[in-house]
Amino acid sequence: WCLFACVxxxxxxxxxxxxxxxxxxALVLLLQIRWSRxxxxxxxxxxxxxxxxxCRMIFAAVLVxxxxxxxxxxxxxxxxxxxxxxxASSVIAVFSxxxxxxxxxxxxxxxxxxxxxxxxxxxxxxxxxxxxxDFNLAFIVAAxxxxxIQTVVASKxxxxxxxxxx
Numbered sequence: 001w002c003l004f005a006c007v008x009x010x011x012x013x014x015x016x017x018x019x020x021x022x023x024x025x026a027l028v029l030l031l032q033i034r035w036s037r038x039x040x041x042x043x044x045x046x047x048x049x050x051x052x053x054x055c056r057m058i059f060a061a062v063l064v065x066x067x068x069x070x071x072x073x074x075x076x077x078x079x080x081x082x083x084x085x086x087x088a089s090s091v092i093a094v095f096s097x098x099x100x101x102x103x104x105x106x107x108x109x110x111x112x113x114x115x116x117x118x119x120x121x122x123x124x125x126x127x128x129x130x131x132x133x134d135f136n137l138a139f140i141v142a143a144x145x146x147x148x149i150q151t152v153v154a155s156k157x158x159x160x161x162x163x164x165x166x
Contacts, residue, residue, distance in 0.1 A: 018124065018127045018128065022127075026120060029116055029120065033110070033113055033114065036110055048099075052095065052099060055095070059094070060091045063090065089112050092108045092109065092112055093105045093108065115150070117150075117153060118146040118150035119146065121142075121146050121149040122142045122143060122146035125145040126138055126139060126142040129141055
């Protein structure tokens with residue numbers, strides 16, 4: 001969290017173009033996916049209870065509300081940094097680790113990184129199109145772009161496996 005926040009705030013202070021930020025984010029994500037250590041271990045699927053899902057939703061909502069409540073004090077750069085990755089990934093990691101195993105948490109976070117590729121595509125498309133189209137139309141196009149990216153990632157099987165073998 002601390003390293004992520006420090007790097008995010010440092011990069012935000014440079015005030016670069018969205019194209020450079022998007023390229024840096026994509027590069028970092030792909031490099032992390034490529035050089036993540038392989039996870040070994042036998043994972044057995046476990047049924048998720050309704051109570052656990054409700055707890056996850058409450059935990060995520062509390063974290064989002066805390067970041068939103070402190071947004072004015074934190075400023076837009078730090079708020080954006082905290083809202084994007086650590087909040088969502090914390091919920092996934094904590095509940096996967098606590099309920100299942102460290103292996104489940106590691107695999108969930110690794111899969112989360114793949115999902116961040118489509119999130120990056122969504123925000124990049126929204127930034128690029130937001131000034132040229134009606135916001136609602138730009139939002140729809142950005143959402144479709146994210147779905148398309150996620151579909152490509154999913155259709156390639158395991159992007160992680162492919163990148164590890166490269």
